[in-house]
Amino acid sequence: MAKIISTSCIVCQNRSDIFNSLGPEELEAVNCQRISVHYNAGEVIFKQGTPCYYFVCITSGLVKLYLENENSHNIIIGLARPVDYIFMPGAYVNYRHQFTAVACEDTTACLIESDIWHDLIKTNPNFANDFIRKMSLQSIELIDKISSITQKQVFGRMADVLIYLSKNIYFQDSFTLTLSRQDLADFSGMTKESAIRAMKKFKEDQIISLKGNNIEILNPFLLETISKNG
Amino acid sequence: MAKIISTSCIVCQNRSDIFNSLGPEELEAVNCQRISVHYNAGEVIFKQGTPCYYFVCITSGLVKLYLENENSHNIIIGLARPVDYIFMPGAYVNYRHQFTAVACEDTTACLIESDIWHDLIKTNPNFANDFIRKMSLQSIELIDKISSITQKQVFGRMADVLIYLSKNIYFQDSFTLTLSRQDLADFSGMTKESAIRAMKKFKEDQIISLKGNNIEILNPFLLETISKNG
DNA sequence: AATATTTATTGATCCATATCAATAGAAACA
DNA sequence: TGTTTCTATTGATATGGATCAATAAATATT
The missing domain is CATH 2.60.120.10 (Jelly Rolls)
Structure with a gap:
């Protein structure tokens, strides 16, 4: 340093x-x-x-x-x-x-x-x-x-994190993560495994595209809905 | 009003x-x-x-x-x-x-x-x-x-709440709650039933005395330990 | 005092998510 | 280029605490 x-x-x-x-x-x-x-x-x-x-x-x-x-x-x-x-x-x-x-x-x-x-x-x-x-x-x-963290389940929490990242950190729907999967987990208050599974589900449901650390939010409206419903 | x-x-x-x-x-x-x-x-x-x-x-x-x-x-x-x-x-x-x-x-x-x-x-x-x-x-x-809420289980969280109440609200080890059981639950991020069970356990273990809404912390040291260990 | 209503308690069951375990892939290193 | 090391992924299992259900106790109401 x-x-x-x-x-x-x-x-x-x-x-x-x-x-x-x-x-x-x-x-x-x-x-x-x-x-x-x-x-x-x-x-x-x-x-x-x-x-x-x-x-x-x-x-x-x-x-x-x-x-x-x-x-x-x-x-x-x-x-x-x-x-x-x-x-x-x-x-x-x-x-x-x-x-x-x-x-x-x-x-x-x-x-x-x-x-x-x-x-x-x-x-x-x-x-x-x-x-x-x-x-x-x-x-x-x-x-x-x-x-x-207290009022939502894993999908709602992960949706919150992805929305936060796109709106407040990368300022785009499409971004390359510099956070590790462990970081995503720590940010959404769950384990690494749960974080990975939540992301996988979003990918399967075409809500995001996910290749390594490249993420694109394909359906921000649905992500917002998941965030709201917890 | x-x-x-x-x-x-x-x-x-x-x-x-x-x-x-x-x-x-x-x-x-x-x-x-x-x-x-x-x-x-x-x-x-x-x-x-x-x-x-x-x-x-x-x-x-x-x-x-x-x-x-x-x-x-x-x-x-x-x-x-x-x-x-x-x-x-x-x-x-x-x-x-x-x-x-x-x-x-x-x-x-x-x-x-x-x-x-x-x-x-x-x-x-x-x-x-x-x-x-x-x-x-x-x-x-x-x-x-x-x-x-994120790093502790029910007993640790309830210990935190009891310590907070005695130190910052009632300023005594012995106090009469004006919060309901539901309030205690909402304050420690759990359900009413879990809150009651946690308090019951503390009572059984002689960490607190509990008669209705009258609470006395009998073993503040142990309560602190439970808080620390989560 | 008797009844209704809310709050508290206890037990039985279920489920979301953690934990554990094994493998795969990526990056670092010799 | 193979080996080590770290990170990511997937599946199987365990469990803490929620949910559900059934009283009991306390409080309010008639």
Whole structure:
């Protein structure tokens, strides 16, 4: 890891939207102390339980955020993509990471000290407002995840995951997965075997086409129906 | 419902902690337009999917927050008590309630217009900071709920619920439940029958004493172990 | 107090999904 | 190019917890 790249935040094309409310001096202050890092696929960005000193802004790649458990399987509670940063509820509570972040693809990120972040929130109401909006969105995603996992069976849950991937990660009905089957399982709260069987059923029913990691949603309407009916 | 009571926010003993960072004028502004309401046990405070115009600050009683689902059972994602307010992630996103709030006991609450709330966040950085901290805590609770429900079996989940009730709601090892068995089930993501059987097992194993709605945690250490081991 | 209604409890059965096991395919490596 | 290693797939079996059904207890109603 740790191949440092650099441009300025002010001209950065992959800058997180959260920084749009900052003025040039504020952006420069962020730029001055930011650390740009490259992670290879599979590398840990941070571990659940460790102290959190930095906000992680993803500039390229894909990151999975998951809850670890000694006895049981992991559960992916979210994915982070450019142009976004990883939400960090511990930054305002116990200064610990609530989950582990791992790069699914080769990923570049900028680390921003949480002190600066806190200062910006105190001094720039628009930044604070945007930050609250992002936290709210994250809360809603968590609520949606609870709803999906507790109120739906395997097909409904897998439908939710495929819809989420196409709408929020790949922005297309057709995409090449960089998540493993195990990841899909962890994301939909089931075992790898169940995930594979659910996908196989969708393929048989012509709802998706599936060749290795190439997925195309052929019948989004039916997938939506399966999601709704659980 | 709607038995209006009144005192001033400035002298209120049941004022939510979130208002501690407000000055007298700000408190007075809140006081001027607040609406105090009484809800009987069982009454709906707001429904999932409806617009959210008010923050609800609980001054007495107990409120359950749950996700509704036509096909499936409800799932309680949290409880709200005095001195607290109900978090409302929709207030910054789609202006809709993400869940339903129902009074479990006779409950009084003050409704505060979200406009005023938004103004305070923009103008008072300490208020914004406290608000972000509260949202962060809520996110962590949601993450804990996901962890509990997906990574533990019935006994672990029920242990989590009992620990939560004693530590965060009743503040004692011994308490009289105002939640029904169905509520306990909805809170731990299982059926009423499974909830009753789990409690029965804990009673047989002398981990709790259970007479109707009177619960005492006799062996908190063992309960904690069950929670950890799932 | 007697009756109706809701909530709680217990037992029997069933089913969705996990677990286990075996194989196949893909990627890494020597 | 064969060997190892990891990931994916498929089938067989096991099981945790849901569902169904039948009281019992508590609460509300007349």
